[in-house]
Amino acid sequence: MSVDLLVFALGLATSVVIGLTSIGGMLIVPGLVFVLGFDVANAIPATMLAFLPAAVIGLVMILQMGSLDRPANTALWIGAIPGALLGALALPYVAVGALYWLMVVIMAVSGLRALGLGPRGSGAAALPGRGELAATGFGVGIVSALTGTGGPVTLVPIMMLRGVTPAIIVPLAQAITIPITGLASLGYWTRGSVEPRLTLVLAAGCTVGIVLGIRAKRHVPAAQVTRLIAIVLVASAALLAARLLLG
Secondary structure, three states: OOHHHHHHHHHHHHHHHHHHHOOOHHHHHHHHHHHOOOOHHHHHHHHHHHHHHHHHHHHHHHHHHOOOOHHHHHHHHHHHHHHHHHHHHHHHHOOOHHHHHHHHHHHHHHHHHHOOOOOOOOOOOOOOOHHHHHHHHHHHHHHHHHHOOOOHHHHHHHHHHOOOOHHHHHHHHHHHHHHHHHHHHHHHHHOOOOOHHHHHHHHHHHHHHHHHHHHHHOOOOHHHHHHHHHHHHHHHHHHHHHHHHHO
């Protein structure tokens, strides 16, 4: 089996999960590096840029489905864009190790809670106000830029800890990917860090996968989506912790 086909399959399989849950992108870089043998310096820019067309198509689909809370999305974007820019500027001066461990804790706690293995809230909660959403987007943008992760992996666990339902969270998380990955991709492109062939093949797999995942989500019960999100969060937390411990 050719490497291109394996890259396509990795992007496809992972993006089906992303279409269902909005998270799972953290699984692509380890797959490229540890399974397929790509250099991490090529894997990270290719993954970020490959997510961009998939995210745009995903946004069009969720807008057509009417599942996106547009005022909430606008507030998140208002915060995320300057946050991502500030994080990118601050990157050379910030030790990000503690941020990664904070992400591990947030993902693990929110995932375990959704699985019924942690402290439970009082039930479904309404979205925060626009000011708080903008502040949340700002923080998500900073963390994403400093750690090289997409917005959903930070936004989803924060919202789940607040008790917001996945039906509201997932479209918002998929949408916030666009400004964050767009700004990161621009930076990688201007620095000449993008490997075109890897990026194009991966983008093709991600785009097909996101379409399939979003379409499948309409036929998956909400409880199963919540459980899948929780499993992906716990798995992502474990994977990130392992990467931090092993260096």
